[in-house]
Amino acid sequence: MVIGIIGGGAAGMAAALAASESEQNQVVLLERQARVGRKLQATGNGRCNLTNLHALEGGYHGENPAFARYALAQFPPEAVLAWMRGLGLFTVAEDSGRVYPYSDQANSVVDVLRFALEKPNIQVKLGFEVTKVRKTPEGFRVESREESLMCEKLIIACGGLAGTKLGGGMSGYQLLRSLGHKCTRLRPALVQVKTNWPGVAALKGVRANCRAAICRDDEMVRESTGELQFTEYGLSGPVMFEISRDVCQGGGDWCCRLDFLPDVEEAELLMELRRRRSTPLPNSELFTGILHNRLGRVLTQTAGIALSGWIRELGEEELVQAAAAAKGFCVSLTEPLGMDSAQVTAGGILTGEFEETTMESRLVPGLYACGEVLDIDGDCGGYNLQWAWSSGRLAGRCAGRNEL
């Protein structure tokens, strides 16, 4: 049986390897880019956070996140690690449950998969951009601008719209729509959020461990603690990715309240600032030794204190304001950045139109979908690749069963 797979990303490669386990199957993996795993190579800041040991506990979204449960349970994080180990990859888990290749290089993950694809019953066709798919009595006719091929089963693993420069696009949604499937609203997720606060540019590149709370019209929507990163236009980093889902949607005034010293009581901080009144230091050093220098200066100014004066001359009220700024700094939020910058697409092909135990379409027998193209997205921390491996493997296994 010939099984066609469109998309040589994480899900498509997992599907190809699973489908090829039966030697009677001929697998044709079609990838439009010049190599497989292009996005995978850029994941985790080049380190590839390939799974999370807590992925079975939740952390998935979509109209029906429960759809993901079966695939995840069939191929959970521990099984992914054993599978990767079998392919020759050594991995290391952090206390948070995030798992990375031992080499700390995403390339290693791509390489072991690439080598594993070198099997007699897998044909990888690079530079093959599928533009059209048709269901025929014999199976599926898959066409690029230059050539076409036939397969009995077809798996669509084209990924989502996020990370456009790394291969993200509309293709998977369009192909599945052309076969009768519906798509929910697409929006960027795990993405930085813009602010109109002019001070942000001065903090570009600063990282801080903080408690961050997203508020809408002064009411807290979500909060978490972790690393925040200031960018030229706004706020980024794991903690923002965690709490900024659907931020700035549906009107209202949105802001992010930041506590830069979550483990220090405001009274303790105030005591330390008071102590500094006995030093000969200028105001620009008020937070030295406590926070990143640039951040300290911005907070000092926010408290209405000129950087040019002397700490010994500061009054009690000014110190109270400075401590309050460090413990509850509000940054207004305007909108998330676009799909270009997003790590994952929220929304996708309606999961209700697929069997969760096989990933097969309920509308078109013999058609399967997996990975980000479906309406499932995960939290930051390895959840999205885990979904790609689990759903890809399930689709490949089920498509590879020799039943027509």
Ligand SMILES: Cc1cc2nc3c(=O)[nH]c(=O)nc-3n(C[C@H](O)[C@H](O)[C@H](O)COP(=O)(O)OP(=O)(O)OC[C@H]3O[C@@H](n4cnc5c(N)ncnc54)[C@H](O)[C@@H]3O)c2cc1C
């Ligand atoms: C910068 C960045 C960092 C990330 N870091 C992490 C991380 O550390 N951990 C994590 O869990 N997740 C991370 N993600 C998310 C994760 O990479 C994706 O969710 C995952 O790769 C989705 O897998 P996929 O196989 O469904 O899609 P993809 O990996 O996007 O693969 C789809 C493939 O299909 C190909 N394709 C598309 N259309 C066609 C067509 N018509 N014909 C032929 N080929 C086609 C594409 O070229 C692509 O190679 C990150 C994403 C980005 C953008």
